[in-house]
Amino acid sequence: MNARSTSRQARTHRSGPAPPSLRSNLLVLAALLVLLALSAGSALIPMGAFNEVANLGIAAMKALLVLVFFMRLKTDSPLLRLVAATGFAWLALLVALSLADLLSRQMLLPPW
Amino acid sequence: MNASASHLREQFDDPVQQREASTLGMWAFLTTEILFFGVLFAGYAFCRVMFPEAFAEASRHTDMLLGTLETAVLLTSSCAAALAVREVQLGGRRVATWLLLATAALGIAFLVMHGFEYVAEYHEGLIPGIRYTRHGPHAASMQLFFCLYYFITGFHGLHVSIGVGLLLAMAWRTHRGAFDQDYHTPLELTALYWHLVDIVWIFVYPLIYLIGRAP
Numbered sequence: 627m628n629a630r631s632t633s634r635q636a637r638t639h640r641s642g643p644a645p646p647s648l649r650s651n652l653l654v655l656a657a658l659l660v661l662l663a664l665s666a667g668s669a670l671i672p673m674g675a676f677n678e679v680a681n682l683g684i685a686a687m688k689a690l691l692v693l694v695f696f697m698r699l700k701t702d703s704p705l706l707r708l709v710a711a712t713g714f715a716w717l718a719l720l721v722a723l724s725l726a727d728l729l730s731r732q733m734l735l736p737p738w
Numbered sequence: 739m740n741a742s743a744s745h746l747r748e749q750f751d752d753p754v755q756q757r758e759a760s761t762l763g764m765w766a767f768l769t770t771e772i773l774f775f776g777v778l779f780a781g782y783a784f785c786r787v788m789f790p791e792a793f794a795e796a797s798r799h800t801d802m803l804l805g806t807l808e809t810a811v812l813l814t815s816s817c818a819a820a821l822a823v824r825e826v827q828l829g830g831r832r833v834a835t836w837l838l839l840a841t842a843a844l845g846i847a848f849l850v851m852h853g854f855e856y857v858a859e860y861h862e863g864l865i866p867g868i869r870y871t872r873h874g875p876h877a878a879s880m881q882l883f884f885c886l887y888y889f890i891t892g893f894h895g896l897h898v899s900i901g902v903g904l905l906l907a908m909a910w911r912t913h914r915g916a917f918d919q920d921y922h923t924p925l926e927l928t929a930l931y932w933h934l935v936d937i938v939w940i941f942v943y944p945l946i947y948l949i950g951r952a953p
Contacts, residue, residue, distance in 0.1 A: 645827035646820075655817035659810060665944060666806050672952035681944035688813075688940045696820040697933045703758060706765050713769030717776035724780050728787055 643701035654695045661688050745921050757923050764927045768934045771897075775938050778890045782945060785882045792876035794950025796883035799864055801855050805947035808851050809939060815844035816936040819905070819929040822912075826922045831912060838909035838925075841932065845902040852895055887946055894942060897935045904928045 665684040669677060694700045699707050750756040786793045818841040825834035863871030865888070866881040908928050911917065917925050 645824040648821070648824070651817055651820050651824065655814065658813045658817075662806065662809055662813065662943075665948065666802070669802075669944070669948035669951040677952055678949070681948050685941050685944050689937045692816060692933050692937055692940070696816050696936075697930055702761065705758075706761060709762065709765040709769060713765075713772040716769070717772055717779075720773070720776055721780045721783050724784055725787060728784055 643698050646695065646698070646701075650695065654691050658688055658691055661691075745923075753920065757926075760923045760927060761930070764930050768930065771934055771938075775890070775893070778886065778893070779941065779945070782886050782890070785879075785886065786949075789876070789879040789882065792879035793883050795876050796880040796887075797946065797949040798951065799859075799862065800887070800947050801858065802947050802951065804851055804855055805943055808848050809943045811844050811848050811851070812936050812939050815841045815848070816933050818844065819932045823922065823926055823929050826912065826917050826925055827919055829919055831915060831917075834917075835909050835913045838905050838912060842902045842905040842909065845898050845905065845932075849895060849898055849902075852891065890942055890946070894935065894938055897938070901928075901932045901935050904931065 661684050665681060665688075668680040668684070671677075673680065693710060697710075699710060746753055746756060750759065818837050822834045822837035822841065825831075825837060859865060860869055863869050864884055866884050870881065870884075872880055905928060908925050912925065
């Protein structure tokens with residue numbers, strides 16, 4: 627056995643991310659529920675295109691709270707943040723390129 | 739011998755490396771889940787740009803009150819799952835078991851509420867191919883909305899059911915003392931899965947229930 631592995635033998639889960647405080651978890655839940663109320667409320671106010679901005683913006687904020695605090699991306703390994711970001715980046719590409727196709731091309735009539 | 743040493747597989751140097759490998763693997767799986775639901779959301783975006791009025795009209799047929807309640811239930815269950823992991827990290831086995839059972843119960847409550855929605859939609863005749871009784875200029879394109887709605891919420895419900903099963907198994911193992919401060923990876927990974935299912939619903943909620951609500 628090399629020196630590296632013997633020196634690491636004492637490491638356990640305790641050296642992973644420390645448990646969050648009860649207060650922070652409950653505050654995140656409160657924030658999520660407030661955002662939910664805002665989302666439902668804003669949907670009933672006529673704002674035109676900004677209804678959609680509010681809908682998706684609030685959803686993104688809620689998702690970020692869950693990712694950062696409940697899923698512990700804030701305190702866990704940076705590699706996990708990278709993997710999580712990659713997943714959403716591919717999704718953004720998928721949606722953006724599909725819509726770019728739809729919005730930027732003319733329907734062509736068949737030539738017969 | 740503590741729980742952590744007995745769970746160390748031979749390919750890993752130490753429990754920390756094993757945990758890092760497990761969480762990384764779980765996150766890789768979760769990104770495939772993001773893309774799995776992502777395809778449905780991309781299809782939704784495509785169809786909605788094509789038929790904005792039909793989507794707004796169809797969305798008004800969904801039950802906004804139940805949808806909002808379901809969202810609140812899932813958000814609360816996510817917090818309970820996070821607290822369960824925290825309890826185990828602090829050595830509180832009994833409280834963690836109850837928190838996991840509460841999480842599973844909230845998941846079941848979500849499924850029951852969604853079941854009521856499906857029944858109401860059946861009676862209203864909103865299910866394309868099974869019972870669809872809409873008429874009017876948008877009736878045909880509204881079917882696209884409802885197809886996406888049933889695929890997205892159906893697959894999401896399937897994920898919630900799997901999650902409830904996993905949470906119950908984790909509650910049992912926590913109760914039996916399988917996890918302690920040094921070893922709780924399965925519990926952590928189950929919580930990660932549950933949070934992702936929650937995130938999917940966070941986006942389903944405004945896209946399905948909230949469009950076309952303003953007068």
